[in-house]
Amino acid sequence: MKMFDDKVVIVSGASAGIGEAAAVAFQAAGAKVFGLASTAASRAAAEAKHPAIAWLAADLTSRAQIDAAVEAVTRAGRIDVLVNNAGIYKFASLAASTDEVVRSQFEINVFGLIGLTQACLPALTASLGSIVNVSSTSARKPMRDQSVYGASKAAVEALTRSWAIELAGHRVRVNAVSPGPTETPGVAKLFPSPEVRAAARAQISSVVPLGRIASSDEIAHWIVALADPRASWLTGQVLGVDGGMSAT
Numbered sequence: 409m410k411m412f413d414d415k416v417v418i419v420s421g422a423s424a425g426i427g428e429a430a431a432v433a434f435q436a437a438g439a440k441v442f443g444l445a446s447t448a449a450s451r452a453a454a455e456a457k458h459p460a461i462a463w464l465a466a467d468l469t470s471r472a473q474i475d476a477a478v479e480a481v482t483r484a485g486r487i488d489v490l491v492n493n494a495g496i497y498k499f500a501s502l503a504a505s506t507d508e509v510v511r512s513q514f515e516i517n518v519f520g521l522i523g524l525t526q527a528c529l530p531a532l533t534a535s536l537g538s539i540v541n542v543s544s545t546s547a548r549k550p551m552r553d554q555s556v557y558g559a560s561k562a563a564v565e566a567l568t569r570s571w572a573i574e575l576a577g578h579r580v581r582v583n584a585v586s587p588g589p590t591e592t593p594g595v596a597k598l599f600p601s602p603e604v605r606a607a608a609r610a611q612i613s614s615v616v617p618l619g620r621i622a623s624s625d626e627i628a629h630w631i632v633a634l635a636d637p638r639a640s641w642l643t644g645q646v647l648g649v650d651g652g653m654s655a656t
Contacts, residue, residue: 410438411636416486418478420444420468420524421494422461423454425592426542429628430491431461437632442481444468444494444524468494468520471527478527487531489635492521492564493542499553510556517560522567533578538635541568541584542627545650548586561586565646572644581643583634588650589613590622617652 417434421427422443435441435458442462445451451465462484466477481487495517498509525539532539546554547561565584572582589612613620630649633639648654 411638412437412439412488415439415488415637416442416481416484417489417491417635418442418444418481418487418524418528419491419493420466420520421446422463423450426587426590426624426627426631427491427493428454428458429624430493430631432458433625433628433632434489434491434635435461439489440484442477442484444477446494468524469515471523474520474523474527478524478531482531486535487528488535488537490525490528490532490537490539491542491631491635492524492539493631494520494524495542495544495561497554497557499557501553502555505556513556513560514563517557518563518567521564525571529580532580533575536579537581538637539568539571539575539580539582540631540634541565541582542631543568543584543586543646545586545588545648545653549653568646569644576643581640583642583644584646585627585630585634586646586648586650586654587627588616588622588648588653590624590627592624615653615656616650617656620651622649622651 417439419427419431422431423445431441431443444464444466445454446467448465451463455463464477466473496513500509541564543564544561546558547565568582568584627649
């Protein structure tokens, strides 16, 4: 018997990167996984790639779409784990951080995360479930041009700790993973050419004590570990999976 047999897991932002790796890892561990994608197109692409996962399109800026997606999941009977992975990043200096740059990141990274968690809360309470939020080292380690992104992820960590206390009486555990630099399709798109990407990868690796960038699978491993029912005494924690960056 696998550790997540008979469990239902929702992963937001599951069509690529860390979310995709987490969805696949939970499915391999026996869970019935529902992956949320932001658009119908990304849902269709993910469904073609991972047909064993149930896919739903939900724009996390729309509470109506969030509620519709969660209602579709609860028809499966329960929700045991919610992984709040969906997030965006738009790196810019303070002077260049337009209203759109600021609002769009908070809409997804904070407001969307809150809305999805609220929608799942009755089912999570009924199942004595677990919430795993995905933060970033940018939440605690200041980086140039990442003040707004870092602030949105600092909010995620604050919510994680507060919800852990608030929901402890319902025996719902709340933890977070805080990844360091990770190879994802979104990060790759930040660089205009393979040459620039290689130079950036080398520069980033040089400031990571372990000397390299993580794979999405390495982050997903710890998301699954935090949700594991055997981690029943663990709540309110933010786990830095960052090659030692948080120690520097």
